[in-house]
Amino acid sequence: MSLVSGPGRAGMADTPVELQLFVDKHVRYIQSLDTRKDELEYWLTEHLRLNGLYWGITALHLLGQPDALPRQGIIDFLLSCLHGNGGFGAAPGHDAHMLYTVSAVQILATLDAFDEFEERIKGGRKRIGQYIADLQDRETGTFAGDEWGERDTRFLYGALNALSLMGLLHLVDVEKAVEHVHSCANFDGGYGTRPGSESHAGQVFTCVGALTIAGRLDLVDQAKLGAWLSERQLKNGGLNGRPEKKEDVCYSWWVMSSLAMLNKLHWIDGEKLTAFILQCQDPEGGGLADRPGDMVDVFHTVFGIAGLSLLKYPGLQEVDPVYCMPRAVTKRCLGK
Amino acid sequence: MASHGVARVSGPNASVRSEELRQKELKQIAAYKDLVDLVNTKETQYTVEVLGLTTKLLNENPEYYTIWNHRRRILLTLLPTGLVQDSPPPKPDPAALDIVNGDLQLTFALLRKFPKCYWIWNHRNWILEKGQSIFDSASALTLWLGELQLVGKMLHSDSRNFHAWSYRRFVVARLELIRTRTPTQQSLTESEFEYTTKMIKSNLSNFSAWHNRSQLIPRLLEERVADSAARRKVLNDELALICTAINTDPFDQSIWFYHQYLMSTLSPQCAPQKMIVRDLSNLDRQKYYAHEMEYIREILDDETECKWIYEALLCCASCYLEVDGGTEAFTTLDMREWLRELKRLDPLRKGRWEDLGRRLDI
Ligand SMILES: [Zn+2]
Numbered sequence: 226m227s228l229v230s231g232p233g234r235a236g237m238a239d240t241p242v243e244l245q246l247f248v249d250k251h252v253r254y255i256q257s258l259d260t261r262k263d264e265l266e267y268w269l270t271e272h273l274r275l276n277g278l279y280w281g282i283t284a285l286h287l288l289g290q291p292d293a294l295p296r297q298g299i300i301d302f303l304l305s306c307l308h309g310n311g312g313f314g315a316a317p318g319h320d321a322h323m324l325y326t327v328s329a330v331q332i333l334a335t336l337d338a339f340d341e342f343e344e345r346i347k348g349g350r351k352r353i354g355q356y357i358a359d360l361q362d363r364e365t366g367t368f369a370g371d372e373w374g375e376r377d378t379r380f381l382y383g384a385l386n387a388l389s390l391m392g393l394l395h396l397v398d399v400e401k402a403v404e405h406v407h408s409c410a411n412f413d414g415g416y417g418t419r420p421g422s423e424s425h426a427g428q429v430f431t432c433v434g435a436l437t438i439a440g441r442l443d444l445v446d447q448a449k450l451g452a453w454l455s456e457r458q459l460k461n462g463g464l465n466g467r468p469e470k471k472e473d474v475c476y477s478w479w480v481m482s483s484l485a486m487l488n489k490l491h492w493i494d495g496e497k498l499t500a501f502i503l504q505c506q507d508p509e510g511g512g513l514a515d516r517p518g519d520m521v522d523v524f525h526t527v528f529g530i531a532g533l534s535l536l537k538y539p540g541l542q543e544v545d546p547v548y549c550m551p552r553a554v555t556k557r558c559l560g561k
Numbered sequence: 562m563a564s565h566g567v568a569r570v571s572g573p574n575a576s577v578r579s580e581e582l583r584q585k586e587l588k589q590i591a592a593y594k595d596l597v598d599l600v601n602t603k604e605t606q607y608t609v610e611v612l613g614l615t616t617k618l619l620n621e622n623p624e625y626y627t628i629w630n631h632r633r634r635i636l637l638t639l640l641p642t643g644l645v646q647d648s649p650p651p652k653p654d655p656a657a658l659d660i661v662n663g664d665l666q667l668t669f670a671l672l673r674k675f676p677k678c679y680w681i682w683n684h685r686n687w688i689l690e691k692g693q694s695i696f697d698s699a700s701a702l703t704l705w706l707g708e709l710q711l712v713g714k715m716l717h718s719d720s721r722n723f724h725a726w727s728y729r730r731f732v733v734a735r736l737e738l739i740r741t742r743t744p745t746q747q748s749l750t751e752s753e754f755e756y757t758t759k760m761i762k763s764n765l766s767n768f769s770a771w772h773n774r775s776q777l778i779p780r781l782l783e784e785r786v787a788d789s790a791a792r793r794k795v796l797n798d799e800l801a802l803i804c805t806a807i808n809t810d811p812f813d814q815s816i817w818f819y820h821q822y823l824m825s826t827l828s829p830q831c832a833p834q835k836m837i838v839r840d841l842s843n844l845d846r847q848k849y850y851a852h853e854m855e856y857i858r859e860i861l862d863d864e865t866e867c868k869w870i871y872e873a874l875l876c877c878a879s880c881y882l883e884v885d886g887g888t889e890a891f892t893t894l895d896m897r898e899w900l901r902e903l904k905r906l907d908p909l910r911k912g913r914w915e916d917l918g919r920r921l922d923i
Contacts, residue, residue: 263583263586263587263590264586264590265586265589265590265593268590268593268594268597269593269621269622269624270624271625272622272624272625272626272627273624314627315626315627318601318627319626319627320626320627320630322626371630373630373633373683373687374687375679375683375686411772411775412775412821412822412825412835413772413818413821413822417727418727419727421730421776422726422727422730423723423726423727423768423769423772423773424772425723448920451913452913453818455910455913456814456910458909458910460909467721467723467768468766468768468814468815468818469721469766469768469813469814469815470721473565475563489912489913491912491913492910492912492913492916493909493910493912494908494909494910494911497909507569514564514569515563515564515565515566516566518568518569519564519565519566519567519568519569520564520567520568520569521569522563522564524563525563
């Protein structure tokens with residue numbers, strides 16, 4: 226089951242003025258991704274299968290088409306990526322890693338499949354939680370991606386994301402994790418990959434997301450960070466990830482979801498951003514790209530659709546800015 | 562998966578590959594899958610032969626993280642284990658040195674093609690750490706000095722590469738750690754500070770360099786054991802540098818963020834370890850704020866359409882009011898005027914400017 230490869234290849238150079246979301250095209254685009262086995266790209270992106278599945282399923286749920294992919298097939302595939310230690314690999318035969326384990330948990334949550342998972346793997350949920358918890362360095366509060374030890378605030382966010390969805394946050398030292406995130410704060414209010422690193426919209430999302438899950442947004446310099454985030458919007462409406470960089474649909478999501486967590490989404494122009502995201506669609510083959518006229522992929526497709534949902538584009542399911550999942554799902558898991 | 566900046570091919574036949582191309586792609590797929598199968602069937606064989614196969618596969622697909630893991634498992638059996646505590650530093654085993662250098666070359670070649678691939682950076686870190694644990698400190702120092710040179714080259718070709726800047730800080734920290742065990746000079750803070758000056762002078766918009774500068778200044782002052790006069794000199798020099806930059810290009814946001822940073826260190830609320838000058842009186846602060854506002858207002862004579870000027874004026878004004886509510890350096894009317902200009906010039910962030918007006922109560 227793959228939803229990763231397969232950039233769209235069609236498209237018109239000129240986009241119509243009155244833009245709309247091509248829901249059916251995007252659904253068909255996502256459904257088509259697993260049928261591209263005669264393209265080399267399909268095989269070269271095997272290391273992203275599980276992430277791709279999360280992106281595709283989330284996009285479909287936000288589009289209001291939760292049944293567009295076969296539920297049973299997805300769960301079977303998930304189980305084929307599970308290791309004995311409770312971690313998930315990107316695909317069968319790939320080593321376990323935090324990034325895929327988080328995607329697996331998000332998929333199980335979205336499909337409301339935790340009970341079914343538990344039936345098939347006894348004590349499975351606890352085992353996943355333990356795999357994640359064991360990746361925390363209890364001295365520093367940081368998380369490694371896997372046994373090879375790379376540490377990054379992305380993994381810390383992923384850990385809190387997955388554990389909170391499973392109700393297992395108590396397995397880790399949340400306070401230490403919060404301290405570490407706080408030590409990554411910069412003078413501009415933003416956050417980097419580790420203490421001392423330059424602020425970067427993707428890392429801001431992970432750090433603000435982690436602090437939101439931990440209930441510690443009081444540690445954020447909200448006025449400064451809000452200002453820095455709002456300056457990511459460029460004249461064409463799109464948002465970039467750092468000063469003097471180009472606009473991009475994925476960065477647009479990380480910036481606007483962070484603004485939403487700080488209750489400052491009104492600090493940017495939502496109408497212009499909506500128009501920018503819609504221009505990134507491939508009106509023929511479906512899917513969204515990083516910016517208008519580029520190749521589409523499922524990664525930018527989900528972040529584009531999630532962005533439109535946050536901007537209250539009509540007809541979409543509400544997205545949770547902290548988890549990038551349907552709000553109805555996180556409400557069910559978190560009980561709030 | 563996440564393609565960036567790849568133009569979409571348009572036209573009715575764009576999605577149809579010629580039969581010839583299709584056949585060619587199918588052959589590539591078959592060859593690639595054969596290689597993957599070959600490596601995976603030998604997953605438990607920790608030999609030089611399989612190491613060579615992983616090299617081949619990683620050259621085709623450096624994102625295949627499981628193969629990097631496999632490579633490390635092989636390397637762990639081929640390399641000697643770490644130093645035994647208290648034993649005299651051994652001379653590096655030539656075979657081990659070859660292996661470490663081989664992986665440095667492999668990751669270097671791959672990083673040139675894929676400078677943003679996390680897994681390659683990750684492996685390079687790992688092999689260096691491994692090398693450091695099995696070599697004497699002179700050889701380890703040589704390894705990390707090589708890294709500093711390499712990262713300098715990478716930043717020369719892309720001065721904003723996020724990974725490269727982060728890696729630079731990491732390498733510097735490693736070098737400093739090794740040097741604490743040798744009689745040479747330990748800290749690289751002064752030379753790193755110089756490096757940011759060089760990078761800024763070649764491109765004022767290099768926010769990465771400005772950021773690093775803000776990280777280095779507190780350490781610099783600490784290591785110089787700077788007294789009040791020396792600290793004031795650093796602050797004045799930084800303000801002069803940023804003033805020149807602002808006059809050169811007032812539309813560059815990197816510069817204004819750095820200006821905001823310097824202003825924030827003046828505030829009585831600034832954490833002591835982040836202050837540049839630690840014994841500022843409120844009168845000192847007023848002088849600094851007034852001076853900044855004065856020259857920024859002068860730019861308005863030639864440039865009325867730059868929103869950053871109005872934002873900076875409002876920022877300085879609100880700082881000023883915190884230490885002297887009765888100042889006559891500017892009026893509430895001035896502040897209202899600056900806010901009006903901000904709303905006119907920057908309609909994208911209208912909501913923010915409205916919130917600011919409410920917060921400043923003007
Ligand atoms: Zn992107």
